[in-house]
Amino acid sequence: MRRSTRVKKYIQTSGEVSDFSKLPLHKKFSIPDLLYVGYGLLIVFLVLVSYVLGAFNLLPNDPQQINMDMLMAPPGTGGHLLGTDFMGRDIQSRLILGIQAYFLPGLLAIFISLSIGIVLGVLAGYRGGYAETVITYFTNLVDSFPRLVLILLVIAAFKPDIYYIMMVMGITGVPAVANAIAGKIRVLAQKNFIEAAIALGLRTRVIILKHILWYNCRALLIIQATLGMGEAILLETSLSYLGFGVQEPTPSWGNMVQSGANYFMQGNFWPSTAPALAILFTILGFNLLGDGLNNMLEGKRSR
Amino acid sequence: MKSIPLRILAITLLKELGLASLLLLGVSFVVFVILYAAPGDPFSVLLEGQLPSEQALAGIRAAMGAQQSWYGQYFSWLHNVLGGNFGTSLHSGLPVAGELVKVSLNTLYLTLGSMLVTLCIAVPIALYSSMRGHAVAISWPLTMLGYVFSALPVFWLGYIAIYVSVHGFDFFPLSSSGASDGNGWLYTLVPVLVLGLGSGTISEVIRYLREEMSRVMAEDYIRTERAKGASVWRHAFKEGLLLPVSEIIAAKIPFILGGAVIVEQIFNWPGMGRMAWQAAQDRDFPVIMGIALVAAIFVRVGSLIQRIVYTAVNPQGARD
Numbered sequence: 001m002r003r004s005t006r007v008k009k010y011i012q013t014s015g016e017v018s019d020f021s022k023l024p025l026h027k028k029f030s031i032p033d034l035l036y037v038g039y040g041l042l043i044v045f046l047v048l049v050s051y052v053l054g055a056f057n058l059l060p061n062d063p064q065q066i067n068m069d070m071l072m073a074p075p076g077t078g079g080h081l082l083g084t085d086f087m088g089r090d091i092q093s094r095l096i097l098g099i100q101a102y103f104l105p106g107l108l109a110i111f112i113s114l115s116i117g118i119v120l121g122v123l124a125g126y127r128g129g130y131a132e133t134v135i136t137y138f139t140n141l142v143d144s145f146p147r148l149v150l151i152l153l154v155i156a157a158f159k160p161d162i163y164y165i166m167m168v169m170g171i172t173g174v175p176a177v178a179n180a181i182a183g184k185i186r187v188l189a190q191k192n193f194i195e196a197a198i199a200l201g202l203r204t205r206v207i208i209l210k211h212i213l214w215y216n217c218r219a220l221l222i223i224q225a226t227l228g229m230g231e232a233i234l235l236e237t238s239l240s241y242l243g244f245g246v247q248e249p250t251p252s253w254g255n256m257v258q259s260g261a262n263y264f265m266q267g268n269f270w271p272s273t274a275p276a277l278a279i280l281f282t283i284l285g286f287n288l289l290g291d292g293l294n295n296m297l298e299g300k301r302s303r
Numbered sequence: 304m305k306s307i308p309l310r311i312l313a314i315t316l317l318k319e320l321g322l323a324s325l326l327l328l329g330v331s332f333v334v335f336v337i338l339y340a341a342p343g344d345p346f347s348v349l350l351e352g353q354l355p356s357e358q359a360l361a362g363i364r365a366a367m368g369a370q371q372s373w374y375g376q377y378f379s380w381l382h383n384v385l386g387g388n389f390g391t392s393l394h395s396g397l398p399v400a401g402e403l404v405k406v407s408l409n410t411l412y413l414t415l416g417s418m419l420v421t422l423c424i425a426v427p428i429a430l431y432s433s434m435r436g437h438a439v440a441i442s443w444p445l446t447m448l449g450y451v452f453s454a455l456p457v458f459w460l461g462y463i464a465i466y467v468s469v470h471g472f473d474f475f476p477l478s479s480s481g482a483s484d485g486n487g488w489l490y491t492l493v494p495v496l497v498l499g500l501g502s503g504t505i506s507e508v509i510r511y512l513r514e515e516m517s518r519v520m521a522e523d524y525i526r527t528e529r530a531k532g533a534s535v536w537r538h539a540f541k542e543g544l545l546l547p548v549s550e551i552i553a554a555k556i557p558f559i560l561g562g563a564v565i566v567e568q569i570f571n572w573p574g575m576g577r578m579a580w581q582a583a584q585d586r587d588f589p590v591i592m593g594i595a596l597v598a599a600i601f602v603r604v605g606s607l608i609q610r611i612v613y614t615a616v617n618p619q620g621a622r623d
Contacts, residue, residue: 143557146598148565153583157341238457244583276456
């Protein structure tokens with residue numbers, strides 16, 4: 001529907017008949033959205049490459065090498081592209097290695113949110129009735145906990161293990177996914193093609209998996225996954241800032257900010273600002289990617 | 304303005320109160336199950352430095368009145384909590400309830416203040432860009448700024464705030480509520496500002512308000528008011544601003560409380576978040592249980608208020 005109106009607009013303005021899919025990108029989508037998504041994809045690419053580099057230990061310098069002759073060197077000195085921290089360790093290498101702290105746990109959290117969220121969302125939206133009541137209760141229940149408080153509770157009960165934390169993170173992400181899917185299905189259920197599919201005698205499994213989830217919810221799921229990664233990074237850095245995540249000397253962006261704090265107050269901003277900027281640009285990238293894709297694929301114009 | 308039908312309000316209030324207490328019951332059960340499933344014995348904390356022999360543990364359990372079966376433990380705990388007895392802290396030995404009231408008031412001040420800051424920034428931006436939807440030149444940088452503030456790690460923002468206030472304004476905001484001199488409340492503004500700017504809600508509030516306001520501005524009744532020459536603002540206020548603001552704030556309370564944990568840590572603010580952090584380190588179960596419950600109560604009260612605002616604005620909608 002959205003596409004046809006866009007195409008009509010294009011026909012009106014350009015005076016020639018053309019297919020939507022053949023339009024140039026900047027005619028199909030708004031410029032800010034393209035910039036958002038472009039920046040987001042760049043960040044995703046950088047994170048992926050850095051993750052692989054860190055996994056194979058292909059770092060520009062040894063991240064644990066202490067160099068007392070070069071404490072808190074400014075960026076660009078002595079082969080340290082981003083300078084050194086308060087123990088003379090290479091900040092660039094530590095930032096790259098810090099991605100290990102959230103990457104896999106973040107993916108795990110997203111996987112849990114999406115898989116449980118899809119099942120509950122389909123049950124609530126497609127089945128309705130009794131199942132919907134129970135699922136609404138469950139989502140409201142999970143939403144009643146501030147995420148960080150629930151995680152502190154789990155840390156108190158078990159241990160500050162990042163995989164436990166990300167499991168909690170995944171479960172607290174379920175309501176958003178479930179509500180989004182259920183809402184989408186409620187809109188779809190009023191459309192003719194679902195009715196037609198039922199009338200044609202297609203199996204419920206095919207309708208749900210192919211016609212609802214694959215054709216109509218994949219954009220929504222990608223968006224949820226992207227925003228989920230942003231939240232996972234925020235949470236991991238917050239927790240390692242609070243001292244419950246990855247422990248020194250293993251670098252994580254959160255504990256790098258925290259350990260640079262004392263020097264920050266003395267006016268040596270860089271050791272704690274570098275990881276803070278890394279957090280800022282990365283979360284910004286995931287958020288912009290999610291919102292940009294949302295505007296593009298769900299047909300909202302950003303202003 | 305028509306008066307709001309009180310009967311409908313009362314029914315909504317009762318319904319929402321019932322729902323909230325049902326959810327809080329669920330919350331208490333989840334909290335209990337998590338701590339019940341925890342490995343080890345919280346009572347062994349009391350025997351620090353000794354080998355926790357079964358006998359000693361049993362003695363402590365009996366002394367503190369712990370039940371054997373899990374449902375027995377749950378119901379006796381729930382019974383105590385309903386009577387306002389949250390137990391005593393395993394670490395300090397003080398009753399949790401009294402501490403909880405003190406710290407939750409501090410946290411309430413911090414979170415409500417920061418919401419006000421967020422709204423003071425977000426509402427004008429949202430209104431401006433929804434009223435003049437095509438003034439991209441101004442609204443785009445503002446939106447971008449909202450995104451940047453949302454992605455900014457709040458702990459780093461806190462350091463900047465401390466550094467600026469120490470070196471620029473020559474005062475130290477860390478003493479927070481404990482300051483004894485006359486303008487101690489001034490110090491408390493710094494954490495409130497930091498949480499308001501850095502809790503990560505600004506861009507979402509802007510986006511949501513702008514979408515809702517633009518939708519309302521395109522409604523037929525607004526066009527009619529405009530044609531009549533009546534005040535558009537007065538008619539768009541309820542649906543375009545009051546409802547979305549109450550909705551987004553109620554939805555963001557858990558998020559802001561999470562941010563408060565970090566801000567309280569930076570500024571040494573004697574609130575729930577700091578207490579939760581300490582309790583997580585000490586494995587102080589009664590304290591963390593109490594905090595989780597109070598936090599959930601905050602969230603439920605927020606959504607209760609939102610439902611009441613909704614019913615007051617749209618009594619018809621509440622009937623369905």
